[in-house]
Amino acid sequence: xxxxxxxxxxxxxxxxxxxxxxxxxxxxxxxxxxxxxxxxxxxxxxxxxxxxxxxxxxxxxxxxxxxxxxxxxxxxxxxxxxxxxxxxxxxxxxxxxxxxxxxxxxxxxxxxxxxxxxxxxxxxxxxxxxxxxxxxxxxxxxxxxxxxxxxxxxxxxxxxxxxxxxxxxxxxxxxxxxxxxxxxxxxxxxxxxxxxxxxxxxxxxxxxxxxxxxxxxxxxxxxxxxxxxxxxxxxxxxxxxxxxxxxxxxxxxxxxxxxxxxxxxxxxxxxxxxxxxxxxxxxxxxxxxxxxxxxxxxxxxxxxxxxxxxxxxxxxxxxxxxxxxxxxxxxxxxxxxxxxxxxxxxxxxxxxxxxxxxxxxxxxxxxxxxxxxxxxxxxxxxxxxxxxxxxxxxxxxxxxxxxxxxxxxxxxxxxxxxxxxxxxxxxxxxxxxxxxxxxxxxxxxxxxxxxxx
Ligand SMILES: C[S@@+](CC[C@H](N)C(=O)[O-])C[C@H]1O[C@@H](n2cnc3c(N)ncnc32)[C@H](O)[C@@H]1O
Numbered sequence: 001x002x003x004x005x006x007x008x009x010x011x012x013x014x015x016x017x018x019x020x021x022x023x024x025x026x027x028x029x030x031x032x033x034x035x036x037x038x039x040x041x042x043x044x045x046x047x048x049x050x051x052x053x054x055x056x057x058x059x060x061x062x063x064x065x066x067x068x069x070x071x072x073x074x075x076x077x078x079x080x081x082x083x084x085x086x087x088x089x090x091x092x093x094x095x096x097x098x099x100x101x102x103x104x105x106x107x108x109x110x111x112x113x114x115x116x117x118x119x120x121x122x123x124x125x126x127x128x129x130x131x132x133x134x135x136x137x138x139x140x141x142x143x144x145x146x147x148x149x150x151x152x153x154x155x156x157x158x159x160x161x162x163x164x165x166x167x168x169x170x171x172x173x174x175x176x177x178x179x180x181x182x183x184x185x186x187x188x189x190x191x192x193x194x195x196x197x198x199x200x201x202x203x204x205x206x207x208x209x210x211x212x213x214x215x216x217x218x219x220x221x222x223x224x225x226x227x228x229x230x231x232x233x234x235x236x237x238x239x240x241x242x243x244x245x246x247x248x249x250x251x252x253x254x255x256x257x258x259x260x261x262x263x264x265x266x267x268x269x270x271x272x273x274x275x276x277x278x279x280x281x282x283x284x285x286x287x288x289x290x291x292x293x294x295x296x297x298x299x300x301x302x303x304x305x306x307x308x309x310x311x312x313x314x315x316x317x318x319x320x321x322x323x324x325x326x327x328x329x330x331x332x333x334x335x336x337x338x339x340x341x342x343x344x345x346x347x348x349x350x351x352x353x354x355x356x357x358x359x360x361x362x363x364x365x366x367x368x369x370x371x372x373x374x375x376x377x378x379x380x381x382x383x384x385x386x387x388x389x390x391x392x393x394x395x396x397x398x399x400x401x402x403x404x405x406x407x408x409x410x411x412x413x414x415x416x417x418x419x420x421x422x423x424x425x426x427x428x429x430x431x432x433x434x435x436x437x438x439x440x441x442x443x444x445x446x447x448x449x450x451x452x453x
Pocket of ligand 1: 266267
């Protein structure tokens with residue numbers, strides 16, 4: 001063991017055992033005094049002791065504890081430099097010599113740590129009985145100002161304590177909720193109980209440079225899907241058209257629109273739809289996103305005709321700033337830009353991608369694609385079939401088995417047993433023990449879409 005490590009190891013900085021009320025906590029009971037050695041130095045020598053290679057390694061080195069304090073017994077301005085050892089004999093001879101030559105002797109100093117010093121997790125360890133310390137909640141997922149935890153039964157008696165700790169220790173958190181086991185089977189949001197803070201569920205959450213507002217108690221949101229949202233958005237190219245069948249409040253739709261895609265976004269939950277519309281406005285993508293509130297099957301059936309009959313304007317490059325847009329509008333008003341002809345060229349009347357993130361049942365919606373391009377006039381726009389990115393769960397844990405399971409279910413829904421074109425299978429995350437979330441991407445087979453039966 002290095003001298004440096006052994007020199008600091010005697011400082012016991014764990015919080016004292018707590019035996020006070022569980023709620024509200026008696027914060028004064030967490031005060032702890034730690035006696036340390038200090039070298040007394042004239043003010044003009046402190047910097048030398050702090051920065052010399054010989055002495056630096058012996059400094060107290062506790063986070064949030066300043067290593068230099070004024071010396072209460074020396075009104076003439078001496079300072080105490082706090083050390084991480086309890087006895088001068090623990091210093092190396094060179095370090096001792098240096099401190100003796102620059103300083104005026106050693107003394108003891110009491111460092112006082114209190115409730116503010118420790119993390120929520122350290123405090124919780126001091127509160128919980130021994131049998132509950134291992135496996136105690138150490139953190140939370142944050143959605144806007146809400147921290148959410150999923151407490152196991154044995155921690156329920158401590159829920160208010162845990163709530164208070166998370167609230168006190170995180171400035172941006174105003175509400176702490178415990179997710180209950182009930183999940184709304186249709187719209188996928190959780191039942192939750194407030195364990196600390198305000199019962200305010202309307203959050204403003206930021207993801208991928210977009211601002212999302214929503215009522216976390218009434219719509220689906222999962223911050224753990226951030227990477228998956230980004231992955232799909234990166235696959236969709238500026239100028240392409242994306243149809244999001246189960247859009248929620250817009251975590252695929254809005255970032256895609258911001259990068260220059262046109263988006264048809266749908267969600268059956270009327271509350272999701274309301275926030276989706278608000279988020280479209282707040283992120284200034286009203287021209288790029290059209291929102292719907294209907295069953296996914298109806299949406300899939302209608303969306304081909306809608307985009308064909310009312311195409312999106314041609315893509316004219318990255319979204320312009322308001323100033324640049326105003327300039328162009330002025331030029332157009334003066335007849336300098338022929339708006340009609342430029343917009344009429346290459347309007348976007350076909351869908352390039354579908355995203356279907358309702359992993360519980362999305363595969364079961366795939367049969368709706370049968371015959372969606374039976375109409376010849378619409379079919380002509382599709383020299384290339386759309387890609388479908390369909391999320392799903394599987395109980396198969398081995399990748400090969402998972403792939404077989406998912407492929408079979410997809411092919412059954414589509415009614416084709418052919419090898420799917422361009423198929424890619426991506427594990428998104430492990431949802432629970434024995435349950436994996438995947439995304440299967442494939443090109444919609446034309447024999448399915450053009451089937452006229
Ligand atoms: C798992 S969430 C995903 C939401 C969003 N894509 C995301 O990543 O946050 C599934 C969404 O599908 C919506 N939904 C459920 N059943 C639906 C249906 N039959 N048709 C359309 N939307 C539906 C839910 O309201 C929910 O917002």
